[in-house]
Amino acid sequence: MSVPRLDAIVIGSGLEELVAAARLAGAGRRVVVLEPRDSVGGAAAGEQILPGFRMDPVYADAGFLDPRALGDLELDRHGVSLLTPDPFLAAPADRGDSLVLWRDLARSRASIARRSAGDADHWPGFAARMETFARVLEELAGRPPVRPGGPLLDLAPFLGLGRRIRGLGRERMTELFRVLPLPAHDLLEDEFRDPLLKGVLAAMSVRGVFQGPRSPGTALAFLHHHVGSPGGVFGIRTVVRGGVARLADALATAARARGVEIRLGASVERIACTNGRAAGVALASGEEIVSRVVVSGADPRRTLLDLAGTEALDPDFVHAVRQIRFRGGFARIHLALSEAPRFEGISEAVPGVIAIASDLEHVERAYDDAKHGRASELPVLEARIPSLADASLAPEGRHVMSVDVRFVPVGDRGQGDYAPDALADRVVELLAERAPTLPGTILERKVLMPADMEERYGWTNGDPYQGELALDQLLFMRPVPGWAGYRTPIPGLYLCGTGTHPAGAITGASGRHAANAVLEDLGGAR
Amino acid sequence: MTSLGTRTTPFHSRTAPLVRGHAWRRWAGYVVPAAYDLIHDLEYAAIRGTAALIDVTPLFKYRIRGAGAAALLDRVVTRDVRRAKTGQVLYTPWCDPDGKVLDDGTVTRLGEDDFRLTSAHPNLRWLHQNAVGIDADIDDESEAVAALSLQGPAAREILGSVADRDVSKLRFFRATQARLEGIPVTLTRTGYTGDLGYEIWVGNDRAEALWDLLVAAGNPHGLLPTGLLAMDVARIEAGLLLIDVDYISARLALIETQKSSPFELNLGWTVAKEKRPFVGQRALEAERNGGSSWAFRGLVVDWDSLEALYAEVGLPPQLPSAAWRTSTPIFDGGRQVGYATSGCWSPLLKKYLALAHLGSVHAAPGTEVEIEVTIEHRRKRALATVTETPFFDPERKRA
Numbered sequence: 067m068s069v070p071r072l073d074a075i076v077i078g079s080g081l082e083e084l085v086a087a088a089r090l091a092g093a094g095r096r097v098v099v100l101e102p103r104d105s106v107g108g109a110a111a112g113e114q115i116l117p118g119f120r121m122d123p124v125y126a127d128a129g130f131l132d133p134r135a136l137g138d139l140e141l142d143r144h145g146v147s148l149l150t151p152d153p154f155l156a157a158p159a160d161r162g163d164s165l166v167l168w169r170d171l172a173r174s175r176a177s178i179a180r181r182s183a184g185d186a187d188h189w190p191g192f193a194a195r196m197e198t199f200a201r202v203l204e205e206l207a208g209r210p211p212v213r214p215g216g217p218l219l220d221l222a223p224f225l226g227l228g229r230r231i232r233g234l235g236r237e238r239m240t241e242l243f244r245v246l247p248l249p250a251h252d253l254l255e256d257e258f259r260d261p262l263l264k265g266v267l268a269a270m271s272v273r274g275v276f277q278g279p280r281s282p283g284t285a286l287a288f289l290h291h292h293v294g295s296p297g298g299v300f301g302i303r304t305v306v307r308g309g310v311a312r313l314a315d316a317l318a319t320a321a322r323a324r325g326v327e328i329r330l331g332a333s334v335e336r337i338a339c340t341n342g343r344a345a346g347v348a349l350a351s352g353e354e355i356v357s358r359v360v361v362s363g364a365d366p367r368r369t370l371l372d373l374a375g376t377e378a379l380d381p382d383f384v385h386a387v388r389q390i391r392f393r394g395g396f397a398r399i400h401l402a403l404s405e406a407p408r409f410e411g412i413s414e415a416v417p418g419v420i421a422i423a424s425d426l427e428h429v430e431r432a433y434d435d436a437k438h439g440r441a442s443e444l445p446v447l448e449a450r451i452p453s454l455a456d457a458s459l460a461p462e463g464r465h466v467m468s469v470d471v472r473f474v475p476v477g478d479r480g481q482g483d484y485a486p487d488a489l490a491d492r493v494v495e496l497l498a499e500r501a502p503t504l505p506g507t508i509l510e511r512k513v514l515m516p517a518d519m520e521e522r523y524g525w526t527n528g529d530p531y532q533g534e535l536a537l538d539q540l541l542f543m544r545p546v547p548g549w550a551g552y553r554t555p556i557p558g559l560y561l562c563g564t565g566t567h568p569a570g571a572i573t574g575a576s577g578r579h580a581a582n583a584v585l586e587d588l589g590g591a592r
Numbered sequence: 593m594t595s596l597g598t599r600t601t602p603f604h605s606r607t608a609p610l611v612r613g614h615a616w617r618r619w620a621g622y623v624v625p626a627a628y629d630l631i632h633d634l635e636y637a638a639i640r641g642t643a644a645l646i647d648v649t650p651l652f653k654y655r656i657r658g659a660g661a662a663a664l665l666d667r668v669v670t671r672d673v674r675r676a677k678t679g680q681v682l683y684t685p686w687c688d689p690d691g692k693v694l695d696d697g698t699v700t701r702l703g704e705d706d707f708r709l710t711s712a713h714p715n716l717r718w719l720h721q722n723a724v725g726i727d728a729d730i731d732d733e734s735e736a737v738a739a740l741s742l743q744g745p746a747a748r749e750i751l752g753s754v755a756d757r758d759v760s761k762l763r764f765f766r767a768t769q770a771r772l773e774g775i776p777v778t779l780t781r782t783g784y785t786g787d788l789g790y791e792i793w794v795g796n797d798r799a800e801a802l803w804d805l806l807v808a809a810g811n812p813h814g815l816l817p818t819g820l821l822a823m824d825v826a827r828i829e830a831g832l833l834l835i836d837v838d839y840i841s842a843r844l845a846l847i848e849t850q851k852s853s854p855f856e857l858n859l860g861w862t863v864a865k866e867k868r869p870f871v872g873q874r875a876l877e878a879e880r881n882g883g884s885s886w887a888f889r890g891l892v893v894d895w896d897s898l899e900a901l902y903a904e905v906g907l908p909p910q911l912p913s914a915a916w917r918t919s920t921p922i923f924d925g926g927r928q929v930g931y932a933t934s935g936c937w938s939p940l941l942k943k944y945l946a947l948a949h950l951g952s953v954h955a956a957p958g959t960e961v962e963i964e965v966t967i968e969h970r971r972k973r974a975l976a977t978v979t980e981t982p983f984f985d986p987e988r989k990r991a
Contacts (some may be wrong), residue, residue, distance in 0.1 A: 342869065371725060377667065378869040380689035381721040388724065 070356040072096050074584060075347055077334050078363030080108030081088050084317035085577030086562040088139055088363050090584060091324035093591035097354070099326055100347065102333035103271035106318045108363065109530070112311025116510045118461040119402040123514055124312040124530055126450055126468060127303035129572030130294025134209055136574050144316035145190050148304040150296055151455050153419035157230065157266045158500040164411035165262050169299050182260040192257050193300035200232060200292040207293055207426040207568030210579045211542040211550040215406045247537060250284035251426055261425035269423035269446050272472055274535045276393035277428055278433030284561040293570065308458050310572065337374040337559060359479030359584055365532035365564040366390060368543035374556055382554055386546040391539065394516050394529035395436070399490050401467040402509040406451060407501040417455035422447035422496060436473035447493060448470040469493055476516040476527040486513035507566055532565030544569055552580040560584055598623045601649035602738045602799035611818055614648025616789035620650040620712070625819035632914065634941070635822035639785050640940050642814030643744035643827055645806055646823055648791065652734045654709040654719060661705045667701060668722050668871060670854055672864040676701045678912045681765040681780050684862050685854050691875030692842035692851035694718065695835060700767045700780055712835040722871065738799040742806060743789030745988055746813040751790055754809045764990040776803050784823060786830020788988040824915040825936045827943055830844070833857060837917045838933045838947055855879055856886040858981065887955035890981040891932060893944035893963055897975035905968045911937040911944065922948050923962040925975055929954040932963060938983065945983050
């Protein structure tokens with residue numbers, strides 16, 4: 067066989083894939099990115115609800131953009147700038163004052179104090195503590211996962227982490243290890259009195275999991291979502307001006323500038339193996355492309371079981387891959403609005419998250435319904451109106467709104483209570499209880515069910531994390547124990563998607579770590 | 593009749609009245625006759641001299657069908673199943689991902705997409721685990737299919753007298769469907785004795801009728817219902833492995849050193865070269881190239897040496913009446929170099945035989961080693977010679 071012209075094929079053009087491709091190309095490798103859809107960015111590709119009304123179909127914020135992954139790509143030069151929504155979180159209340167959380171700690175305290183003076187006093191300490199913990203997780207996210215029992219060399223980068231953990235002090239460290247496996251419910255019950263505050267924080271803890279706040283490990287998920295939040299305030303997420311799609315475009319530009327070829331409409335049907343090594347791919351069109359390695363951004367199950375096939379894999383490994391839990395469980399409703407909705411009891415425009423989660427019980431019961439196969443009688447919602455902070459997203463005076471509905475199983479492609487229209491109607495009805503003018507201002511709506519996400523992006527069960535954010539599926543156990551190093555049992559086949567450590571929806575870290583593994587195996591840069 | 597969690601086979605109504613010594617043996621959750629008579633010598637003689645009828649129902653049996661049936665089995669076992677012709681039977685081990693043997697048995701290609709796998713241990717879960725992405729139906733027919741082993745020089749003639757087809761055309765390790773006086777069976781020219789013989793696979797509902805038929809047809813030829821004790825001697829003579837005795841399944845091994853690769857069990861010939869990927873392939877190819885640290889060989893205990901050791905205490909050599917299965921140290925130059933796992937006195941060969949794991953440098957045929965023997969409560973060492981197996985390999989087995 068002739069020597070492949072290409073060093074690497076990257077499957078998918080999502081953010082991690084683009085980061086990996088750019089890094090490989092930056093090291094002098096010849097790389098082609100194969101994107102099945104006709105726009106770059108995978109799930110980050112932008113769309114319009116109506117002409118001029120822009121939406122990020124499934125992403126919302128900038129996640130944890132690992133500066134180490136993006137640093138040398140000069141994305142700011144390619145037009146990426148970040149915004150910090152303020153207030154970043156609001157919750158319209160059934161009774162009493164609504165809750166509004168700001169960058170300014172004093173304003174948050176004042177808002178909390180109208181509901182509970184004790185909680186207001188407690189908030190700054192809690193926020194600082196959680197931020198410290200999130201920083202430890204952030205440190206872990208920035209490194210490839212350590213292998214327990216692996217060579218000592220593996221541990222070297224963790225000496226720094228060790229110092230960070232020690233820097234926490236004995237008490238805080240003990241507290242961190244106490245908190246990680248806790249149900250978010252227990253953590254929040256411990257800390258606060260106000261049901262609404264606990265409710266909206268609980269709603270954060272169930273992003274990316276199909277578990278209620280009483281499930282163990284949801285405290286970890288709660289912290290996980292604060293990895294990469296801007297310093298000084300706990301709970302804030304930055305957003306990309308112009309939408310996450312801008313980030314994808316910028317990454318594509320940066321990758322192309324380094325010589326990466328991005329082919330659209332190139333759907334990979336099979337990863338081809340020669341002598342037990344990944345040696346290229348076959349496209350749905352029948353075309354075959356040969357390369358030295360294949361780097362897949364598709365989720366581990368799809369990559370290994372569907373694309374590569376089980377023939378060359380050990381049954382124990384296949385079993386482990388089949389055991390990965392994929393339970394995204396959220397639906398996204400996009401609305402094009404003729405005017406910004408006014409939520410009762412909230413006088414300010416809220417460009418951040420507007421949470422509909424009255425208390426812990428609400429969140430847990432919403433999950434209980436879903437757990438037993440029913441639509442949540444009272445769904446948990448997290449809405450955003452990003453155009454309030456970023457006018458470029460909608461025509462002048464108009465707005466776009468996205469609403470995340472938790473606990474929507476992939477089901478049989480959305481039947482009954484889960485029929486997309488029925489779900490959207492219910493959600494709008496629920497929002498209208500707090501924002502009565504909303505229904506009259508809807509110009510258009512688009513609903514993305516988990517099944518749609520699975521179909522569009524190849525996410526098993528519509529799981530945007532490509533594997534639930536659960537304690538047993540993180541760090542050195544992600545995607546499966548023993549194979550957390552971006553390599554797979556098939557030499558030449560690598561994983562770079564969100565299904566690998568560190569499991570952020572947007573980090574760049576997976577792409578960076580995967581590219582490093584590839585370069586290590588190919589003999590470094592040239 | 594079931595008691596104490598043991599089960600009986602569909603032949604029980606026929607075998608039980610004949611087990612005069614009440615000697616039963618447990619086998620895969622069943623009880624089957626260990627010996628029908630008080631001693632098993634006549635039954636052994638039937639295997640080698642006339643014909644023996646052995647209830648081998650406790651074997652696990654899996655029917656694998658579908659477009660991916662060959663692919664599934666090929667993925668599991670070490671031999672090349674895709675190359676097997678319809679009507680062919682393969683003896684094969686199968687391994688874990690590290691190339692250590694999990695079990696051994698036969699694969700019979702009953703049709704293009706239709707196979708039967710036999711095994712000593714349950715393998716249903718393992719088959720399912722390997723079937724991910726493969727279009728194959730796996731049916732555990734262990735409790736639906738009964739089996740008799742008809743072994744011995746007269747086996748062909750007995751079978752020929754009741755079969756609807758010419759069984760003399762059925763070659764060694766081949767299979768055919770047949771009717772025996774109207775009873776539908778699968779015949780395979782296989783067995784666990786190293787002799788001319790057949791295994792007859794029948795639905796439970798016709799099991800008793802099959803037994804009656806074969807006993808009647810075999811009677812004029814000296815056929816004897818035969819138990820496991822006699823078969824155990826025959827299988828050692830034939831150099832055939834016994835799981836749990838000669839090797840430990842990698843699935844049950846508690847420590848790494850308890851596991852064995854096919855090469856270490858003298859089954860290197862079953863590890864197909866240039867085969868599509870199968871479980872353990874990478875490790876096995878590495879071992880094929882890099883060599884194995886262990887070998888599995890036959891030992892023939894030196895008679896004069898044994899006689900001299902007994903003479904020291906004033907006894908003639910005392911020989912085991914049945915096969916033993918106690919791990920027994922083997923020495924070379926005073927140092928332990930291995931261990932025997934089964935042994936017996938071969939009444940036919942008039943030799944004291946053993947099967948042994950030996951460090952590979954001590955395993956060349958002809959190597960003189962010592963085997964531990966306990967004589968009057970004292971441990972002694974008798975000379976023994978390393979040999980190839982089988983010890984006994986009659987032409988009629990394949991003819």
